[in-house]
Structures are given as structure tokens and as C-alpha cells.
Amino acid sequence: MSIVLCRVDDRLIHGQVVVGWGRPMGINLIILVDDQVAASEWEQELYRMAVAPEIEVRFVTVAQATAELGEWQSNGKRGLVLTGDLETMAALHAASPEIIHRINLGGIHHRPGRRERLPFIYLTDQELHRLTALEESGAVISAQDLPTTPPVALRNLG
Amino acid sequence: MSEELRGVVVCHGTLAEALVQAAEQISGIRGALVPISNTGCDRDTLEQRVLDAVDGRSAVVFVDLASGSCSFAVLKRLRGEPSVKVVTGVNLAMLVDFVFHRSLPPAEAAARVVAAGEKSIRIP
Numbered sequence: 001m002s003i004v005l006c007r008v009d010d011r012l013i014h015g016q017v018v019v020g021w022g023r024p025m026g027i028n029l030i031i032l033v034d035d036q037v038a039a040s041e042w043e044q045e046l047y048r049m050a051v052a053p054e055i056e057v058r059f060v061t062v063a064q065a066t067a068e069l070g071e072w073q074s075n076g077k078r079g080l081v082l083t084g085d086l087e088t089m090a091a092l093h094a095a096s097p098e099i100i101h102r103i104n105l106g107g108i109h110h111r112p113g114r115r116e117r118l119p120f121i122y123l124t125d126q127e128l129h130r131l132t133a134l135e136e137s138g139a140v141i142s143a144q145d146l147p148t149t150p151p152v153a154l155r156n157l158g
Numbered sequence: 159m160s161e162e163l164r165g166v167v168v169c170h171g172t173l174a175e176a177l178v179q180a181a182e183q184i185s186g187i188r189g190a191l192v193p194i195s196n197t198g199c200d201r202d203t204l205e206q207r208v209l210d211a212v213d214g215r216s217a218v219v220f221v222d223l224a225s226g227s228c229s230f231a232v233l234k235r236l237r238g239e240p241s242v243k244v245v246t247g248v249n250l251a252m253l254v255d256f257v258f259h260r261s262l263p264p265a266e267a268a269a270r271v272v273a274a275g276e277k278s279i280r281i282p
Contacts, residue, residue: 010200014227015170046233050225084201109200119198 003031003072003079003099006092009106010084012037013047013057016106017082020146022055029077030057033065033092034084062088066095073099086127090134097138104151105131105143117157120145128158162260163267165191166211167248168204168232169222172197181253190257196227204231216241218256218267220248243268251278 004025009017012032021027030051037043038061051057056077060068065081069092072079081100083089086108093100107120114122121143123131135141135154142151167174174193182188192211196204208231212219219236221229224246236242243264245252255274259267 011196011227012201014230015223042237043234046225046230049229107200109198109203111200111203 002074003069003081005080005104006089006100006102007080007082007104007106008084008086008089008108009082010109011107012082012084013050015050016146017080018051018055020148021080021106022051024147025080026078027080028055029072029075029079030055031065031072031079031081032057032059032083033062033081033088034059035061038064062091065092069096069099086131090130093134093137093139101138101140103134103139103141105141105154106145118143118152121157123157131157161215162190163256163262163264164212164215164217165220165253165256165260166194166208166217167191167220167253168194168196168208168228169248170196170226170228173222177248177250177253180250181257184250184254185257187257190260191253194228196231199227199231201227201231201234204228205235208232209235212236212242216264218242218264218271219244220252220256220271221246222248240264245271245275247275249275249278251275 038059044059048057089103105121108122110122113124116122131141131154141154144151167178174195178191178193194207194211219232221232232244245268252271252275256271259270
């Protein structure tokens with residue numbers, strides 16, 4: 001198999017990701033793309049605690065991820081690519097648009113300047129415009145916190 | 159006499175609020191426990207909520223799951239803080255025991271609530 005889910009979630013690895021998505025999708029590889037976590041062994045240890053031992057977790061920088069996307073796409077595992085912010089996912093899409101094609105907005109929470117689009121998605125108008133541009137470049141973007149809830153297309157988040 | 163410990167309860171959804179409310183109902187002691195929810199929080203916001211609740215005091219911080227966003231926020235900001243102890247797997251028995259023993263040092267109070275919590279898990 002290959003990368004089966006590309007998710008933006010500012011809580012990174014947590015129950016909704018591991019249990020909510022991981023189990024029904026049969027995920028056995030989680031790739032967390034985050035420069036800060038990639039440099040922190042104790043943070044990695046904390047995140048590993050949230051994941052069953054049979055699931056492999058890799059912590060990589062954006063640079064490492066862009067270099068290794070092809071390998072993850074063909075390594076026989078069912079992979080989940082996870083980023084904590086939109087910029088990182090956009091960079092991965094730019095590096096490999098055919099692999100980072102469908103993008104799941106799973107959790108982007110309130111910060112000053114952001115407006116609620118869904119209870120689990122807050123975006124500034126600028127962020128929404130950048131996502132629209134990303135979709136115009138070929139990505140398919142929707143918001144969905146769990147597989148049991150219906151996805152909401154990007155065009156309906158305005 | 160030193161200041162009594164603060165109890166901070168950090169859970170998913172509305173669990174912390176419900177646990178604190180129930181502990182107050184049983185013990186009759188109000189204001190000893192501060193509930194924190196992760197609902198609507200990104201990592202930074204949740205970490206700040208926890209720090210605000212501890213407010214630089216000696217405390218025991220109770221977390222629902224041993225891993226996940228709540229425990230991560232707590233450990234990231236309070237790891238290695240000698241006046242704060244973190245306990246995972248919070249249950250009602252732990253909180254009721256805690257509110258009656260807030261004059262203990264944090265490490266002793268934490269060990270005591272863990273024992274109380276484990277003791278309360280039975281197949282009767």
C-alpha cells in the first residue's frame with residue numbers, strides 16, 4: 001500500500017488520530033512531519049506512548065519528509081502523514097503533489113485572527129485563501145475530524 | 159503552615175468538570191480542584207490553561223489518559239518542576255482522597271492518590 005491519509009492536526013499524535021483514524025484505516029505507519037519534534041527525543045517519547053507498539057512512528061523534518069515521500073509511498077505500509085500546520089502540508093504537496101493529493105483538515109484550533117469554520121477548524125481569511133490556492137494547484141481538501149463524521153469540502157468552509 | 163496543594167484535573171471533553179463536580183459533591187470541599195478541558199484547544203492554548211491553573215503553586219496535576227494531548231501538554235510544561243507531580247488515569251476515588259490530604263508534599267500526595275485510585279479498581 002502507500003500513504004492513505006494526509007492530515008493537518010495541531011495536536012499532532014493523539015487519540016483521534018491513533019484510534020479514530022488509525023484503527024478503521026489499518027494504519028501501521030505514522031509519519032509526523034515537524035521540525036521541532038524531530039529535534040526533541042523526549043517529545044518523541046511522549047508521542048510514542050500514544051501509539052500501539054505494532055504501529056511504526058517516524059519523526060522527521062520537512063526536509064527529510066520531502067526527500068522520503070517516494071519511499072513511503074511504495075514501502076508496503078499503510079501510512080499516515082501528519083503535520084501540525086498548513087504551511088508544512090503545503091510544502092509537502094509542493095514537493096510531491098501526486099502523493100500529497102488529498103488533504104484532511106483534522107484539527108486547527110482557535111488563535112487570534114482565526115474564525116470558526118467548524119467546531120474543530122478555525123482559519124484566518126488569509127489561511128483560507130492559501131488553502132483555496134492549494135486546491136487550485138491540484139490538491140483535494142476537506143475538513144473531517146473523524147471517519148464517522150461527514151467530510152466538509154473546502155469550498156464550504158468560507 | 160505551608161500552602162495547601164492545588165489539584166488540577168486535565169481531561170478530554172467535559173470529563174474533568176464532571177469529576178471535579180462529583181468530588182466536591184462527595185467531599186463537601188469546594189475550590190480545591192481546578193478542571194481543565196482540552197476541547198477547542200491547540201497545544202499552546204492547552205499548555206497555557208494548565209499553567210494558569212497551577213499558577214506557580216505546589217500542585218498535583220491529574221490527567222485522564224497516560225498519553226495524548228492532555229498528558230502531553232502537562233508534561234511538556236511541568237516536567238521536572240519539583241513542586242508539581244503529575245498523575246495519570248484519574249478517577250473519582252483519587253480526587254476524593256486528594257482533597258482531604260492537601261497538606262502533604264506533592265510527591266507524597268501523588269503516591270497516596272495513586273494507591274487510592276488503584277485500590278478502587280475491583281471486580282467485586
